[in-house]
Amino acid sequence: MAAASMLPKTIRAQQTDAVRRVAILVGEAIEDDPYYEGRIAGLREGLRDLGWIEGRNLKLDIHRTPPNETDIHKHVGELLAARPDVVVTSGGTTTRPVLKATSTVPIVFIGAIDPVGSGLVESLAHPGGNVTGFSQFDYSLSGKWLEILKQVAPSTVRAGIIRDAALTAGIGQFAVIQSVSTSLGIDVVPIDPLDGRSIENGIDKISRSQGGGLVVTSNATVTAHRELIIKLATRYGLPATFPNRTWVDRGGLISYGPDLIATAKLAASYVDRILKGARPADLPVQNPTRYELIINTKAAIGLGLTLPPAVLARADEVIE
Template sequence: MKRRRFVLGLSTSVILPTLAKAQQRKRRPRLGALITIGSEAQDRIAALNRGLRVRGWTDGENLEIEYHWADGSKQRIAEIANVLVNSRPDLILAHSSPSVPPLLRLTQDIPIVFVQVSDPVGQGFVKNLTRPGGNVTGFAAFEFSVAGKWVELLKELSPNVDRIGILYNPTTTPYDQYVVHGKAAADALGIPLTQVEVRDRGEINLILGKFGERPGGGLVLLPDPFTSIHREAIVDTAARLGVSAIYPYRAYVDSGGLCSYSYDVSDLFFRSATYVDRILRGEKAGDLPVQLVTRYQLVFNLKTAKRMGLTLPPTLLARADEVIE
């Protein structure tokens, strides 16, 4: 009887670890994604999934992806960050600058890959671009110096601009250094630059209306979850008031905006799959260099220019990557 108990105990001690190992082998790694805005998100998620499939990962087969949508709300971003970290995924994908600080405050061990983040070194997310260190790396978006290029383009496409407003929501975008570079370019052109802050949907018409009360105003929009969510209202108001504007993403021009100077956002999500793959296969986030945007696209909407009574310089149109007619 004692021998039977021993054999049963021995068998159990062998079987249970074997079952546990089998279950572990079957367990699919989990990727938690914090997406700050929903507009255009489907295209970007499709690009991420294409990139993952190229590298052998398919959501629902050998990988589980959990998407969380913040809809541009700073409070919602913080709540999702807390939920994600507590759920202990194998990896977190963090979309845009506002999503990174709450995640870094909550975890120093779960790997984080950020996408569409401005100046990650300047914001203190990584030590340097070559060896980020810690548990975070990713794909940077604009460098702050691009604000100077936006100001120069605005003056070039609309020579009559005699004052420039740089528009953003101070609670949802890192605006300080954009303003510094934008002001330097405006000063060089002899044009005053003012900060135009909007914090809710109701302020868009009111504040843009005041800015557009007299001719000669031009706008530079900063990359910002808030302005992206409300891009149609901003585009419509600017065009109606005859205010020339440079936008940070192609989607604004598709919605009727005058001009954008940006990068392919979906391509950035596609490329982010390379780091998701490498980290899931054992590499450390802090050892992977931060990747930068290598190509910008200049896009114009001629229909909007005609609606505003604006003739775009041929030399500028010749440099365009695309012209919407």
């Protein structure tokens, strides 16, 4: 004991501070996409605030992969081979393949849509198994995108809904939007984001209708076409609502959705608890603590829209 106490302080710290390995998997179709890079930064900040310091007691293993099955499975194999203590995933697209590959390594998701309905957890209060985390929103929020579209562009009577029909989340979001469309007097038409051509064809068709508009749903497949969708909405003069602020930061009109950077910081608390011995099965899935309405007034001017004062008053941020 006396001999150990004579060692330099830095060496004693290295002996007592076990380095824990946390793997992060994001389905990032756009290089340096702030939508996902913000989550990584938020998680880093949250862990640092809790005393987990990279290079001292923490090793972060970050995997960025295109959101397709082949690439995701390749990264899942690589990250699990490194024997992480915890895996953090960006959402449902990346969580499911990890969950299929391991039933023992703890998993924390940052923004999964409908984690119960999509089969990631048994229930929100009692997740069961080796996965827990934070939901992005429940499907009811999807209807608000169409409501907001009608509020900012009252003449809208036909809306293209860009969603991925191959995903449960895409089907669920469209179903809710469709359920509120009649009361709003809007005919909704699905647009599949199979590729750039299918998106452009769908948006072109909507633009030929009197009172056309767009609603963009939330998932990695749709996000992969973000720049194109914003460009086409501007070109065709279509008002559009989006699921998060990164679309508005890039020139989109208006967004309503969770602050996923804040959620990522909260996810760090779950990683901290698991590293200290907690089980994912005992940590309830949490909903976002904050939703934000972001408006781009420059985009509104370009579309010839006069934004209602009531909508502007509700905005968390107005970009001019």
